[in-house]
Amino acid sequence: xxxxxxxxxxxxxxxxxxxxxxxxxxxxxxxxxxxxxxxxxxxxxxxxxxxxxxxxxxxxxxxxxxxxxxxxxxxxxxxxxxxxxxxxxxxxxxxxxxxxxxxxxxxxxxxxxxxxxxxxxxxxxxxxxxxxxxxxxxxxxxxxxxxxx
Ligand code: CA2
Numbered sequence: 001x002x003x004x005x006x007x008x009x010x011x012x013x014x015x016x017x018x019x020x021x022x023x024x025x026x027x028x029x030x031x032x033x034x035x036x037x038x039x040x041x042x043x044x045x046x047x048x049x050x051x052x053x054x055x056x057x058x059x060x061x062x063x064x065x066x067x068x069x070x071x072x073x074x075x076x077x078x079x080x081x082x083x084x085x086x087x088x089x090x091x092x093x094x095x096x097x098x099x100x101x102x103x104x105x106x107x108x109x110x111x112x113x114x115x116x117x118x119x120x121x122x123x124x125x126x127x128x129x130x131x132x133x134x135x136x137x138x139x140x141x142x143x144x145x146x147x148x149x
Contacts, residue, residue, distance in 0.1 A: 002044055002046040003044070003070040003071065003140070003144045004045075004046050004048070004068070004069045004070050004071075005040060005045050005046065005047045005048070005069065005070065005071050005072075005073060005137065005140055006048050006050070006061070006065050006068075006071070006072045006073070007033075007036060007047055007048065007050065007072075007073045007074075007133065008050055008051075008052075008061055008062070008072060008074045008075070008076070009029060009049075009050065009052075009074075009075050009077070010051075010052065010053075010055075010058055010074075010076040010077030010078065010080070011052070011053040011054075011077040011078055011079065012077055013029055013051055013075060013077050014029055014051050014053070016029045016032070016102075017029075023102075023103050024103060025129040025130060027129065027130045029051060032130040032133055033049040035130065035133070035134060036049060036133045036134065036137060037049070039133075039134045039137050039138075040137050043140075045137060045144075048069070055079055055083055055085060055086065056085075058076065058079065058083075058086055058089075059085050059086055059089045062086070062089040062090055062093050063089055063092075063093065065093055065095055066093050066095065069095060070095065070144055071096045071097070071143065071144060072090070072093070072095055072096070072097045072098070073097075073100055073133065073136045073137070073140065074090070074097060074098070074099055074100065074117060074121075075099070075100045075101055075133075076117050080101070080105075080112075080115045080116065080117050081111055081112055081114055081115065081116070083116055083117075084116060086116065086117065087116040087117065087120055090117065090120035091119070091120045096140075096143055096144075097117070097120050097121045098121060098122055098123060098124075098125070098139055098140060098143075099115065099117045099118055099121040099123070099124040099125070100124070100125050100126070100132045100135075100136050101124070101125070101126035101132065102126075102127075102128075102129050102130065102132060103126065103127060104126050104127030105126050107127070122139075122143060123139065125139070
């Protein structure tokens with residue numbers, strides 16, 4: 001059976017491709033999802049891709065992932081820098097977590113340098129735009145000991 005990867009996206013990421021292309025690139029979230037699904041297939045992984053603008057919904061999805069997913073890839077958007085609730089849920093879910101950001105958060109405003117999500121993550125990929133999601137899937141395959149990685 002394929003390993004199950006849950007890809008969670010936080011607030012405003014549904015706006016990708018409409019504004020700030022210099023920071024976030026030209027791809028829409030649907031473009032990133034399509035590339036992620038294709039890459040996952042080559043790695044023998046199955047992907048569920050979700051986006052919400054609501055902090056509580058992200059927390060709910062992390063709680064529900066226990067037993068339903070083998071690994072979580074998360075771009076929590078601005079909640080990365082603010083949400084202790086999300087950190088608590090990620091720590092409690094007992095599933096490996098990989099953090100992704102499109103932009104290099106360390107090159108940006110000071111308030112984006114700190115990530116609560118990082119405290120629960122195996123590692124973090126940032127600054128590679130949508131390709132970072134594919135990188136995270138490759139890391140996921142390796143972490144889960146998938147033979148095609
Ligand atoms: O670089 C990332 O992936 C971020 O998680 C993106 C978040 C930002 O708050 C984080 O600090 C870093 C924001 C996503 C908002 O994306 C938009 C895209 C187009 C138009 C408006 C917002």
